[in-house]
Each structure stands twice: as structure tokens, then as C-alpha cells.
């Protein structure tokens with residue numbers, strides 16, 4: 104395989120001063136047109152070692168999709184250097200497609216009218232996957248993603264969660280070294296979300312697949328990724344552990360508690376303040392980098408607790424706070 108011997112495991116995905124400038128033409132009069140430039144990606148550098156799972160996040164329009172499109176060889180960079188698994192994505196696209204898998208939460212890559220099994224058979228032919236390997240990979244995904252009984256169902260009849268699990272399977276049949284996931288848990292219910300996350304952890308641990316995960320759900324990152332890369336306005340804002348991002352932005356998580364009855368705002372719980380009450384429900388904000396465990400036990404010890412949940416801060420909020428600092 105081209106470049107296999109020269110692959111640098113520390114820079115399995117290697118992005119150096121990457122740039123993408125779009126030229127946009129606009130009509131500015133009856134016959135006149137003006138052009139302007141959009142710097143979608145403006146000198147981003149980061150490296151992902153082989154086998155790492157990294158969260159790639161940023162607000163809407165930050166440049167995430169444009170970066171992923173360059174990493175998958177769909178778009179050509181305007182500047183900088185890019186290698187994925189030792190391959191130049193744009194120049195060596197045919198080698199690259201065998202090494203990567205891509206999953207988009209918002210749209211399927213499966214054939215809408217075909218049963219999953221037929222879609223997979225087409226993927227097998229496209230990638231020329233040897234029979235034994237295909238069977239082993241399909242069996243593994245069907246078992247771990249609980250797709251048994253769904254292989255004969257046309258894609259259009261699947262629920263969102265089933266379709267997503269079907270898409271993940273399709274992306275993995277050819278054993279990619281790198282998996283790009285774009286909002287893989289968007290719109291999924293709690294159980295489907297947990298199933299997908301569990302599967303991804305297992306995939307990374309057992310197969311050593313390198314994963315770049317784009318999501319607006321910070322709990323996905325918390326569950327799956329030790330490291331997070333944040334971009335905004337096409338620039339790198341942060342590269343490090345998630346807790347560090349919360350510290351930089353001094354962002355807050357929220358403990359939502361349901362009490363047996365309406366009560367005055369909870370007070371005196373270390374490190375938290377009640378920011379809202381509504382009947383028996385109260386919202387307590389606490390530093391996102393802190394553990395929720397002592398807070399939960401203090402509330403449970405002092406109040407008639409019925410239920411609780413923890414809400415992650417919005418990515419937009421975290422980034423706004425980084426700016427404010």
C-alpha cells in the first residue's frame with residue numbers, strides 16, 4: 104500500500120497550517136458581479152496519533168465540515184499540508200478511500216430502497232472486500248450493534264437509531280484505519296445513543312481504529328474522547344483534554360434535581376448555586392471541570408430526592424466563555 108512504510112504513527116492524521124478559501128460570486132447590480140473570499144479554514148494544525156479518538160468541535164460555520172472534506176479528499180486545500188495514514192487525501196484519493204470510513208448523522212450513505220443486506224453486498228463489491236473478511240466484519244457489527252433481524256428491512260423503514268447503526272456497519276466493512284463520525288448520535292434516544300457509544304469504545308479498544316468525532320453533544324466527547332480539538336472562524340482555539348477546555352472557559356454543568364415537593368432553592372451545597380426552580384424541580388449550576396459525585400451525595404443526603412440528571416454546557420456557550428476571557 105502506498106506510503107504504508109512511511110506512516111508516522113504519531114501523526115496518523117497530520118494537519119499543518121491547513122487553509123481553505125472559497126471564492127463566492129455575488130450579483131451586485133443588473134449585470135455586475137462581485138467576488139469575495141470566505142476563509143473557511145485559516146491555518147489549522149493538529150496531529151492525531153494512530154488509535155486515538157479525538158473530538159473535533161466548534162460552533163456552526165466554524166470550518167469543521169470543510170476540514171473533514173479536505174481530510175476525506177473531497178475538497179482540495181488552498182494551503183498547508185495534509186496527510187492521513189501516510190496518504191495525501193486529495194492526490195491519492197483511491198488509496199485513501201480504502202483506509203477511511205465516514206458516517207454522517209444527518210444523511211445516510213445507504214441505499215434508501217434496499218434492505219441493509221443488499222446495501223452491504225454493494226459495499227463489498229465496491230471495496231472488493233474478501234468474502235471471509237466481509238463475513239467476519241458483518242457478523243461482528245450485527246452482534247455488537249444489535250442489527251439481528253434488521254438485515255432484510257429496507258433502509259427507509261428503519262428508525263433513526265437503527266439506520267445510524269446500519270450506517271456505522273457500512274463504514275466499517277472494509278476495515279478502515281480511520282473513522283470520521285459527523286454527529287453520530289444526533290436525534291438518537293438514550294438507549295440508541297448508549298449503544299452507539301459503547302460500540303465505538305469497543306471498536307477503538309479492539310481494532311485500534313483512529314476516530315475523529317464531530318458533535319454538538321459534549322457528553323459524546325466526555326464518554327468517548329480524552330482529547331478535544333476546538334475550532335472557530337477557521338482557527339484552532341483549543342487542543343487538549345475536555346476538563347482543560349472547561350477550565351479555560353470556566354464553563355458550568357447543571358445538575359437538575361426533582362424533589363418530592365416544591366421547596367425553597369437548595370442552598371449551602373458546596374461549589375453549586377441554584378439558578379432556577381420550577382415546582383419540585385431545581386437547576387444547580389456547578390463548575391464543569393468538577394466531579395458531580397460529591398454534589399449529588401450532598402443533595403441526596405439533605406433533600407427528598409426523587410430523580411436527577413446532569414446537563415452538559417452547550418459548545419457555543421463554552422466557546423463564548425473562552426472568548427470572554
Ligand SMILES: Nc1ncnc2c1ncn2[C@@H]1O[C@H](COP(=O)(O)OP(=O)(O)OP(=O)(O)O)[C@@H](O)[C@H]1O
Nearest residue numbers: 125127141143161162163164165166167168169170
Ligand atoms: N462551498 C462553499 N462556498 C462558500 N462558502 C462555504 C462553502 N462551504 C462552506 N462555506 C463557508 O465556510 C465556513 C465554514 O463552513 P463549514 O460548513 O465548514 O462549518 P461547520 O463548522 O461544519 O458548520 P456546521 O456545524 O454548521 O456544519 C462558513 O462560513 C460557510 O458558510
